[in-house]
Amino acid sequence: MISQLRQSSLFSKARLFLLSILLSWGSVQAEEKVLFSFDDHWLPFQYGVRLSLVSSQSSSGTASNQVIAMGPPGAPDSRGVIYYGSVCEVNGELWMWYLGMGDQDEERRYRIHFAKSKDGRKWEKPALGLVKYGANSDNNLVDLDQGGFSVAGCIVYHEPEETDANRRFKMVFTGSKYPGLLFGVAYSPDGVRWTESPQNPRGANKMEPQGGIKYKGAYLLNGQFGGSPSSPVRSLVTQMSYDFEHWTEASVQGFRRDPIAPRPINRTGARDGEQVHLGAGLWDRGNVVLGFYGQWHGHPNNDRRWVSIDTGFLVSHDALHFYEPIPDFRIIEAKETPDWWLPDGTTRPLDRAPAIMQGQGFANVGEETLFWYSIWVVPHAGVRVARWERDRLGYLQSSKQNAHVVSALLSTNGNPTTVSLNVSGLGEYSSVKVTVLDEQFRPLPGYEAAQCTGPAKSGLRESVTWGDKKNIITDKPIRLRIDFTGVRPEDIRLYAAYVTSEK
Incomplete structure (x- = not known):
């Protein structure tokens, strides 16, 4: 009887997983x-x-939910791994683009790395052989200008229906190549070999993006700043394009958290108070768009080390204007995310407030909903995963x-x-x-x-x-x-x- 129940449970899980794939990918x-x-x-x-609403079930105070760790000595991600990237479903797999820096760089230089997974938890770093790091190309670096500049963030769009095979993957990126937080765009046939647009940079205004989807025929890119004068601090703004080359100079301000009159404005500087960090990672569910945004809590002393950042939850029906179902709810809590303990068992000194950073990419895998993030300004913490029972966010x-x-x-x-x-x-x-x-x-x-x-x-x-x-x-x-x-x-x-x- 127990064996029959187990078989029934396994069959139910397999059926749900297959159904999720078929519905998600249009079969x-x-x-x-x-x-x-x-x-x-x-x-x-x-x-x-x-x-x-339901906060993530991921563990607090440990690295047990870490899914991408730093590489071994000599690897291009041996010195630090942060997310600032994307996850897309491709050919029955999950593909991730994340940022890493290696121990052979004298300066702080992040390059785009590639990983893939079947379940969103165990990730493989394939040897792509595209870019040399040191004297070795046996690594998972993608070819974006041969890793010749430091990347600050990348948002990847996957369009298998694109008629131009060389543009089935599209990327928006920021970095040292285009100062002033102007963004560039690039195209790829396979997600790992990228060609920049000759028209780069594309953005006309300072923009620090971290979320983007194609929605009703238009490419949407959201982040913070982006030429919106109505909020003097970080808020969620969106720019739009229909060809991925020409983007609106004007932005839509979709969500803000800073005080609006008649609430008192007691801000002491650009880092103080409640703000929106890096816009929101988006999940298009067809009739509704869900967003996870950076819930910035600035300290009156205006010191970045005292800023804590949780992950908040947004809903939209046009991918431009957003609201919180429950204001200020923390869908992923930053508390105790830095490791408490040193290898010898003593407590680790707290050198900054706990803060997490969202990226672009959600997935329903079997009986779970998954979302990836990293610890803000803590490169050794790697990429982590937050999880819920499938679609049970509230x-x-x-x-x-x-x-x-x-x-x-x-x-x-x-x-x-x-x-x-x-x-x-x-x-x-x-x-x-x-x-x-x-x-x-x-x-x-x-x-x-x-x-x-x-x-x-x-x-x-x-x-x-x-x-x-x-x-x-x-x-x-x-x-x-x-x-x-x-x-x-x-x-x-x-x-x-x-x-x-x-x-």
Whole structure:
């Protein structure tokens, strides 16, 4: 019996992993909307529910979540590894571009390195043979001007559908080659051999980017500064391009944290107070864009060593304007991230406040959501991974009787549509009932709460059924009503609903 249960569990995990790949990479001809619990645009009508967000489950105070460490002596990343990079899903793998500096450099010089992984935790540094470091090219350096300058950051866009094979990978980078934080762009057929644009630098204004996606046909690049005069300190700004060469000189200010009147402005300098560090790493989920941003906490003494930085959480529906579902929530906490202990067991002196730095790249791998980051200005700390149960970044919970939510209008385009829930806490005394409504909130016959027979158990993606019906068949827009029911509805945690229509 135990063996059968294990086999069933393994089969369920394998099915979920395969489904995640097919939905993420477009092999399934379906259009999916994700109704996250924290997204009040898609779940606007709420009664008797309370929202909670979930901080990363990564370990604090240890390096147990380190996934890219410094290389051995003589390697180009033997002296330090920081992220300031990207992770993309490519050909069934995760590819990472990160920054490293080696022990053969007299000066502080970071170069772009390449790594790949199947699971986001164990990473391989392949010997690319492209760039010599010392007398050896047996390393994982990518060829961007043969590593001839120090790179401050890189954001990689992967477009397998690009008709020009030499431009299927695109990069925005900053570094010593273009002073004043002007950015350059480069192109690659394979992600490791890069050719700069002859028109570099591209940015017309000082811009320190760390997030970017292609969204509805336009390339978006966000970071801090970027020519936005309305905030005198770090805020999230976005620039746009349709050809990756010509970028808007003007920026969209999408999110700020500094005091705005009538709140008192007590700032003592450019490093003091609440700010947004390096914009946000973005995750396009189709109908919603999620962002992890640098939550800068400046000290009144204006000393960078006293600045602490957590990771905050943003939501957007146009990839330009962002808001926090719960203001100032720390989705990844910086506390105790520097190692506490020296090799001899004594405590390590604290030489600066704990601070972490986000990059560009999220992934759902099997039953987990992963995001990578590094420790700000601590090169020996390497690249680390934060993790959550899959898509469980937040949940709604019943706070009174008759608790329920109703979605915004959802188009099915007249195609068969299924609903699945990411939910926990279901059992003998707690259940959810899903009703399909029309635009005017009237139940569709056959899809009412009384007919709802599933999901019967908790899970990351459990199907909703109405008797023997799994597909919703209608040529009109619909709404979903999700009720928290049973003797103990407060046990239920609703993380997300997935609405999938065949094309």
